[in-house]
Amino acid sequence: MVVVRQQLVTRECWTEAEAVAAARTRFSGPSSSRQGAAAETQRELLLKRAVETEVIPRLLLAQRVAPSLLPVVPKPGIVGARHVGELVDLVLAQELPAVAEYVDELRFRGAPLEDVYLDLLAPAARRLGDLWTEDKCDFTEVTVGLWRLQQVTRELGPAFHGNADLVAAGPRALLVPLPGEQHTFGLSMVVDFFRRAGWGVWSGAVASNADLASLVRGQSFALVGFSVATGDRLDQVGSCIRLVRRSTCNPHVGVMVGGPAFAEHPELAAAVGADATAIDGRQAVAQAHTLLTLKTGQQ
Numbered sequence: 001m002v003v004v005r006q007q008l009v010t011r012e013c014w015t016e017a018e019a020v021a022a023a024r025t026r027f028s029g030p031s032s033s034r035q036g037a038a039a040e041t042q043r044e045l046l047l048k049r050a051v052e053t054e055v056i057p058r059l060l061l062a063q064r065v066a067p068s069l070l071p072v073v074p075k076p077g078i079v080g081a082r083h084v085g086e087l088v089d090l091v092l093a094q095e096l097p098a099v100a101e102y103v104d105e106l107r108f109r110g111a112p113l114e115d116v117y118l119d120l121l122a123p124a125a126r127r128l129g130d131l132w133t134e135d136k137c138d139f140t141e142v143t144v145g146l147w148r149l150q151q152v153t154r155e156l157g158p159a160f161h162g163n164a165d166l167v168a169a170g171p172r173a174l175l176v177p178l179p180g181e182q183h184t185f186g187l188s189m190v191v192d193f194f195r196r197a198g199w200g201v202w203s204g205a206v207a208s209n210a211d212l213a214s215l216v217r218g219q220s221f222a223l224v225g226f227s228v229a230t231g232d233r234l235d236q237v238g239s240c241i242r243l244v245r246r247s248t249c250n251p252h253v254g255v256m257v258g259g260p261a262f263a264e265h266p267e268l269a270a271a272v273g274a275d276a277t278a279i280d281g282r283q284a285v286a287q288a289h290t291l292l293t294l295k296t297g298q299q
Contacts, residue, residue, distance in 0.1 A: 075110030079119040087124045091145035092137065099148045100155065113160050117189060118280050121149055161196050170198035171222040171292055174215060178226060178236055179206045187227035190258065193281030194288070199223075212240060213247040220250045222296070223288050231261030231268070238272040245273075254291035258284060 083106065090099050103116065111120075128145045131137040137145075175191050191203045202219070206212050216224060224244050228237055241255050255274045262269055262277040269277035275291055278284035 076112055076115060078106060078109055078111040079115045081123075083120055084123045084127060087120060088127045088131075088145070091124065091128070091148045092141055096148050096151055100152050103152050103156075113156065114282060116156065117160070117192075118282065121153060122189060122280075125149055157192075160192060170200065171288075172200040172202070172220065173223040173225060173288065174219075174221045175201055175203045175223075175225040176206045176212075176227070178228060178233060178240060179208050179212050181205070181229070187258075190225070190227070190278075190281040190284050193285050197285045197289075199285075199288070209240065209243055213243055216244050216248040216250075216253070218249070221248070221253060222250065222292055223254045223256060224248075225256040225258065225284070225288075226274075228257060228259035228261060230259075231265075234261070234268065234272055237274075241273040252295040254288065254295055256284065256287060256291070 087099070087102060090102055103120070106116065106120070107113070125146060128137065128142045132139065132142045173194055175187060175194065177187060187203070191201055194201050202215070202221070206215070226237060226240060228234075237257060241257075244253065244255060254276070256276045256278065257269050257272065257274040258278055263279045266277050269275075276287045278287045
C-alpha cells in the first residue's frame with residue numbers, strides 16, 4: 001500500500017518458478033541481518049508492501065477452476081491457531097499439492113469456507129510476514145509461501161462465491177485503498193465477501209483524488225469503503241471522505257473504513273468522518289447492510 005510499488009507479483013505468477021524469479025528480481029540485500037537504521041526502515045516498508053499488497057487477489061478476477069466435492073455440513077470452530085502454524089510450515093517446506101491437501105482435509109472435516117478464509121489463510125499470510133521481520137525467513141521463502149496460499153485460494157474461489165455471479169447485482173459498493181495505494185490483503189478478502197453477499201463491487205487502485213471524485217460523481221454507489229494500512233494517514237482518510245461526500249451523486253452514500261489502525265481503535269472511524277468500520281469481511285457486509293437500511297430504508 002504505497003505509491004512506490006515494491007511487492008510480491010502474485011497475480012501474474014502462475015508457476016512457482018515465476019514467483020521465485022519475481023522475488024529475486026524485486027528484492028536484493030541481506031536476509032538474515034540488518035545494516036543500520038536505513039536497512040531496518042527498508043525491511044519494514046518492504047514487508048508492508050509484500051504482505052499487504054494483493055497476497056490473495058480478488059477471487060472473481062482469479063483463474064476459475066472446478067470446485068472440489070467437499071462436505072456440505074459446516075462445523076465452525078475446527079480451524080485454530082495450531083492449524084495456522086501447520087499451514088505455515090507446509091507452505092514453507094512442501095510443494096503446492098501438500099498445501100492444498102491440508103486445506104481440503106480441513107474442509108472435509110467440516111471447516112466452513114469463511115473460517116478457512118478468516119481464521120486460516122489470512123493469519124497464515126500475516127505469520128509469513130512476521131517470520132520475515134524476525135529474520136527467520138528470507139524474501140524468496142515468503143514469496144513462494146504466499147504464492148502457494150494464492151493458488152489454494154484460487155481453487156476455493158468458485159465454492160466461496162457459489163451462485164453470486166449468477167444473480168442480479170444488488171446494491172453497489174466502491175471498495176478501494178487510499179488514492180495512490182494498491183489493493184491490500186484485507187481489502188481483497190472484503191471484496192469477496194461483498195460479492196458473495198450479492199453486492200455489485202467496483203474495486204481497483206485509485207491513482208488520485210481527482211479519479212476518486214470522478215468515480216463517485218459518475219456512478220451511484222450505496223457504499224464507499226476505504227482500506228487503510230497504517231494509522232499515520234488518518235488526515236488523508238478524512239480528506240478523501242470529505243471529497244466523496246462533496247462529489248457523490250448519491251446523497252445517501254454510506255462510508256466505511258477498515259485496516260489495522262481502525263481494528264485497534266474503532267473510535268477513529270468517527271474521527272475521520274466515516275459512518276462505520278469493521279474488522280473483517282464478514283462484519284463489513286453486516287455493517288454495510290445496516291448502513292443501507294439506516295440511510296435509505298432499503299432492506
